Amino acid sequence: MIDRDPVLSILDSPFARKLSAFVRLSHSDLAVMSDVYRRRRSFAVGVDMIHQGQTDQSAYVLASGWACSYKILPGGTRQIVDFQVPGDFLGLRSVLFRTSDHNVEPITPVQASEVKQRDLLAAFTATPRLATAVLWAASRDEAMVVEHLVDLGRRTASERMAHFLLELGARLRLVGMADRAGFACPLSQYLLADALGLSAVHVNRVLRELREDGLVTFQKGRVVFDDYEALVEFTAFDRAYLDHEGPLLI
Amino acid sequence: MIDRDPVLSILDSPFARKLSAFVRLSHSDLAVMSDVYRRRRSFAVGVDMIHQGQTDQSAYVLASGWACSYKILPGGTRQIVDFQVPGDFLGLRSVLFRTSDHNVEPITPVQASEVKQRDLLAAFTATPRLATAVLWAASRDEAMVVEHLVDLGRRTASERMAHFLLELGARLRLVGMADRAGFACPLSQYLLADALGLSAVHVNRVLRELREDGLVTFQKGRVVFDDYEALVEFTAFDRAYLDHEGPLLI
């Protein structure tokens, strides 16, 4: 980096990249952000970062690595509600509210900045623009959950998979971790199965089908969009819910 | 009512009943609430109250009648995301954010109080306690959407149905429209199908099965819990997500 201003270096973070896509952040916004961003923690794969029912949680901003939030059912199966990628907020609700109603677990080794509740609220007061951006991101997450619900309720396995990969691509592009061609993806077929409400075996078959149809290829930890337009067409992917307008509040 | 204070009469409303279950509302809270509550509107069955992509919406508080929010898929099918019953907020997100990403449609004739964005924000500033209560309700709604997602992803048709009816019962009890025995329910089997990701035919079969197993009976617009405990057991219903702690913010 040529910048000598340490505050500006925060612009390299996925979090700042993502929020910048929505609001123009001032130098003082960035200063507050880099302050909040300072308390780094590492998490190993498979150890819950946030646990269901636990109180007085911190929230985190994912700096690197992937995580997933999920609920366990009696019977051992689980449903993954959402994946988190760098730049995503994580556990925001468990800070605003007292308890978390689901678990969050790292999929790869994770680096995340811990955000204490009081720091977050202080930052919100100091820089309303930052608060606006964070709320915008939160509302986008909620829209994704709704779309995921539609996936499970009314789309076939292949449509689900195609839709999921397109959405993931769009999210990663926002933080510079993907382009139209594809992206690196650490998700196993078991994880895909738990997210899409399928069995791992069927996930495999669906991926083969999409590959043989020349739409997407997901192999060796890499997703390649072989025919982006056809894929969008196939699953009736509508970007609208991802880049909706921002919040008016605050 | 023996009360002579007109403000206190708002306590009869489902909205106040619901929020009272969470916070103790002061007389001035009630005054603000009854003020916000004043602008009544009626809606006929089948005419969208909130339309996807529409901007500058109002929000509503349901006073009487039932509604549902849903998304349409190309192909004509739809997925119902949630039902709204009296006391529920409706379109809160489309006020906080600029556009709505789904439709809301009355299922029965509906009476609702229109809440303008500026009135809502003003009320929030005037009575933080009211804001707290509203945010609590919103977070509860979100938890229900997540639980609904788990339904579609990982529960069988009968478990889904059982879970859905139990949840609905719990919600209605909060506003005095149900007891442990059951409740009046205007939902057709087509609506249930669109919500649970099933075909109407299969909804019918599942209802018969639950009835013959002596768990619930849903006939002639009335849901009767024949064996509440067994039903809870059957679907592993966990009330925790419905009566979680309230928000800390504001």
Next chain:
DNA sequence: GCGCCGGATTGATCCGCGTCAGGATCGGGG
């Protein structure tokens, strides 16, 4: 180099649920 283990891959079989098709019932309007 060998054994082990988690993930990917594939085939065979089974069953939950969708689809199609037809009745029955009921309330409302002409």
Next chain:
DNA sequence: CCCCGATCCTGACGCGGATCAATCCGGCGC
């Protein structure tokens, strides 16, 4: 009173996806 539309109900059949069971592959510890 009769017709019509909406809703409920039921049977026959087929398909999508689960389940069970192998096999294969690459990475890693020793």
